[in-house]
Amino acid sequence: MRRFFSIILTAMLLVGMFTGCGDTAANSANSNDAAANASAGTESTEAGTASDEAVTITYWGWDSNYYAPMFEAYTAEHPNVTFEPTAVEWGDMLTKVQQALASGSELPTIIAMDLTLIENWKDMDVCEDLTTYGLDKSKYVASLADMATTDSGKVIGVVENVCPAGIAYKRDLALQYLGTDDPDELGTMFNSYDAYVSKGAEVYDQSGGTVYLFHSGQAVAEWFYFASDIANQEGNTLNYTSKMTDVFSKLIALRNANAVDTYQNGTPEANATFADDLHIFYPCPDWAISYYILPNDPEGSGNWGVIKAPVSYAHGGTALGITSASVDTQKQAAYDFITWATSTEDGAKVARDEAGYVTAYTEYTYDSSFTKRSDEAFFGGEDISTLFYTDIVSEMAIAPASPWNISIVNVRNDVAQQIMDDKEMTLEGALAIGLDELKQLVTDSSITIE
Amino acid sequence: MKKNRSIKKYTVFWPIVFLSPFTIFFFAFNLFPILYSFYMSFLNWNGYSEKTVVGFDNYKAIFTVDTTFWKSLLNTLRIGIVGFPIAILLGLFFAVLLSNLKKLKNLFQTVNFLPYITTPVAIGMMFVFVFEQHIGVLNKVLTFFGADAINFIGSTTYAPYVISFLIIWKCTGYYMAMYLAGITSISEDLYEAAKIDGANAWHTFSKITVPLLKPVTVFLIITSAIYALQLFDEPNLLFTNQSSSVVGGPGQTCLTLVWNFYNQAFGANPRMGYASALSCVLFLIIVIVSLIGLRLMNGKEKDL
Numbered sequence A: 001m002r003r004f005f006s007i008i009l010t011a012m013l014l015v016g017m018f019t020g021c022g023d024t025a026a027n028s029a030n031s032n033d034a035a036a037n038a039s040a041g042t043e044s045t046e047a048g049t050a051s052d053e054a055v056t057i058t059y060w061g062w063d064s065n066y067y068a069p070m071f072e073a074y075t076a077e078h079p080n081v082t083f084e085p086t087a088v089e090w091g092d093m094l095t096k097v098q099q100a101l102a103s104g105s106e107l108p109t110i111i112a113m114d115l116t117l118i119e120n121w122k123d124m125d126v127c128e129d130l131t132t133y134g135l136d137k138s139k140y141v142a143s144l145a146d147m148a149t150t151d152s153g154k155v156i157g158v159v160e161n162v163c164p165a166g167i168a169y170k171r172d173l174a175l176q177y178l179g180t181d182d183p184d185e186l187g188t189m190f191n192s193y194d195a196y197v198s199k200g201a202e203v204y205d206q207s208g209g210t211v212y213l214f215h216s217g218q219a220v221a222e223w224f225y226f227a228s229d230i231a232n233q234e235g236n237t238l239n240y241t242s243k244m245t246d247v248f249s250k251l252i253a254l255r256n257a258n259a260v261d262t263y264q265n266g267t268p269e270a271n272a273t274f275a276d277d278l279h280i281f282y283p284c285p286d287w288a289i290s291y292y293i294l295p296n297d298p299e300g301s302g303n304w305g306v307i308k309a310p311v312s313y314a315h316g317g318t319a320l321g322i323t324s325a326s327v328d329t330q331k332q333a334a335y336d337f338i339t340w341a342t343s344t345e346d347g348a349k350v351a352r353d354e355a356g357y358v359t360a361y362t363e364y365t366y367d368s369s370f371t372k373r374s375d376e377a378f379f380g381g382e383d384i385s386t387l388f389y390t391d392i393v394s395e396m397a398i399a400p401a402s403p404w405n406i407s408i409v410n411v412r413n414d415v416a417q418q419i420m421d422d423k424e425m426t427l428e429g430a431l432a433i434g435l436d437e438l439k440q441l442v443t444d445s446s447i448t449i450e
Numbered sequence B: 001m002k003k004n005r006s007i008k009k010y011t012v013f014w015p016i017v018f019l020s021p022f023t024i025f026f027f028a029f030n031l032f033p034i035l036y037s038f039y040m041s042f043l044n045w046n047g048y049s050e051k052t053v054v055g056f057d058n059y060k061a062i063f064t065v066d067t068t069f070w071k072s073l074l075n076t077l078r079i080g081i082v083g084f085p086i087a088i089l090l091g092l093f094f095a096v097l098l099s100n101l102k103k104l105k106n107l108f109q110t111v112n113f114l115p116y117i118t119t120p121v122a123i124g125m126m127f128v129f130v131f132e133q134h135i136g137v138l139n140k141v142l143t144f145f146g147a148d149a150i151n152f153i154g155s156t157t158y159a160p161y162v163i164s165f166l167i168i169w170k171c172t173g174y175y176m177a178m179y180l181a182g183i184t185s186i187s188e189d190l191y192e193a194a195k196i197d198g199a200n201a202w203h204t205f206s207k208i209t210v211p212l213l214k215p216v217t218v219f220l221i222i223t224s225a226i227y228a229l230q231l232f233d234e235p236n237l238l239f240t241n242q243s244s245s246v247v248g249g250p251g252q253t254c255l256t257l258v259w260n261f262y263n264q265a266f267g268a269n270p271r272m273g274y275a276s277a278l279s280c281v282l283f284l285i286i287v288i289v290s291l292i293g294l295r296l297m298n299g300k301e302k303d304l
Helices: A001-041 A042-048 A063-077 A090-103 A113-125 A142-147 A169-177 A183-189 A193-206 A217-225 A240-256 A268-275 A287-296 A327-342 A345-355 A384-392 A403-421 A426-442 B002-038 B057-064 B067-099 B104-119 B118-129 B137-144 B157-182 B188-198 B199-210 B212-229 B235-237 B257-266 B272-303
Strands: A055-061 A083-088 A109-114 A164-168 A281-285 A304-307 A318-322
Touching: A055 A063, A055 A327, A063 A083, A063 A327, A063 A345, A063 A403, A083 B002, A090 A109, A090 B257, A109 A113, A113 A142, A113 A183, A113 A403, A142 B118, A164 A169, A164 A217, A164 A384, A169 A183, A169 A193, A169 A304, A183 B002, A193 A403, A217 A240, A217 A281, A217 A403, A240 A403, A240 A426, A268 A287, A281 A287, A304 A384, A318 A327, A327 A345, A403 A426, A426 B067, B002 B272, B057 B272, B067 B104, B067 B157, B067 B212, B067 B257, B104 B157, B118 B137, B118 B157, B118 B212, B118 B235, B137 B257, B157 B212, B157 B235, B188 B199, B199 B212, B212 B272, B235 B257, B257 B272
Parallel strands: A055 A083, A055 A109
Antiparallel strands: A109 A318, A164 A281, A164 A304
């Protein structure tokens, strides 16, 4: 009897031990199949559109405001398609894929790629060239489509939406401290960066030192960074000093005028300020409405407005790509979904109405009757659709990305926080600290930092 | 013949069968990664590109070019030197205090131990709610007494000490538990003899308790040093958030050795080969620290 139990116990140990190995082996076999199929990608394209065959698409992304309603609407129309989304934090996305590649584990079928890191995604070379599936990138907003295109012409992703940015404000505070809550009057009042400086000082004094124009130096620095038309990189040179002089000098002017509070951007306590009565303005790309304002100030309907920034700009953006590590049926189904989401009226309407995103497919982007948002009541009936998609989109410039964007953003965040923490910090001091940090972060000796 | 086979079965077959799971796992998940990491340290490789052998270039760069490595080493030492000695002393203090308690000893023991088993994510959030400039409890107290709020977490001056404080808060309970175990193993006869000889509480503590707890103290110092050199979760969670994360905290003052390694290996511009070299150097540092500690412990055994 004892012997019998010993054998059973040993067998269980061994089975337990090899169960994991078995899965890995199976996955490995799958990957091999996928790789083989990937190499035959063009055949899949020739196969044409998806059939009714059941297919499961895996997805990694951070923005459930967008992907959840899109998946739901698409599966309602295509019941044979099942989505398996995995929520991955924005900042962890690239790392997760790098780790998957280094360890040989599976990648999803569709991957969400932040445009800030798009050069890093290109370097990784994990995405299919969507033109081989028949994508016509000329039908998308050129500056955005170009960002997702490699030097060799490979299109690694389709940009989900255009990301025009303005400045959102709380109407009650604007009326109290600026004398008006009318977006046109406020737009005229704040038509230059200097106006923010002078009005910021006035509001601070008038409120007895309790009310600020902005909640966070990092948020303001982020605004100036995206609004600056200076490219981060030209050839092998990073334009650090010129770009950051533009950013930090404006931030220091606002800090000196007491126009900016010291919250760290994106923290729960900073997000709580959306509902307080101490901060008036928030730099606001259109996606921030569903991402920041609505969740953090659900009771604020009618109390928000949006004005143009002194320089119209775009902020953020996400491209959807298809990784090479899936089988042909999955890749074709993924392509069908991406094109449905971005270039068909049905998909673009779901994105607009459910997530507040306007597609970068020009037929709809530049159609003012299509871009009418459904959440204007939240903004007191203000026509923010025309503001974002006619006025701002037509003017906004998009600086090209650099593979060192994340290091530059890291330095920008750190120095902005230090500028706010140390009221004596000068522009020269801020630039020197940032330069020192950037030199440590940029490890490619062929890159010159100016 | 039959007997020999039966003996072999119990001395060879079954030991192999029962040791094989551990051995296989040890080779697969401990030894192989260490050796593979050592191999990678001689490569220029980002995790997905072609591997290029670069010899000792990565090691040379660590000791000649890379100022971040030295900065991270100094940060780690600074955070550790402030945090761990205080935690060990407090652990000893609470252990002595609790050992003399007649009632509620278990309750206080459990309460003190709780921080050690709290997940780092929760600790990160809790510390933000304590030290944050606007909503932090500590700043609420400061402003209540008329002082200005201090940006503890966003300041290059205070941020490293917040990590040190976090270590103290987290580890004191664990150290206390270790010391309590040590104290219970000290014979009561010694204390009674000292009492008869007229020793006061301080003499008893300094001449009996502390010397006899030396093995525990040495053990805690070694494990603390290793823990300090591997600090990552605490600073990383404190300074990582939705949209304004800063590698190394404000001014990189909280960039520890392992955080630097992690950023080199898995940042947006990864350098797996270089990061592997960093991990090998870190491994060497930990081995040296451990050997010094073992020597101290062996010395103690000889003394006894």
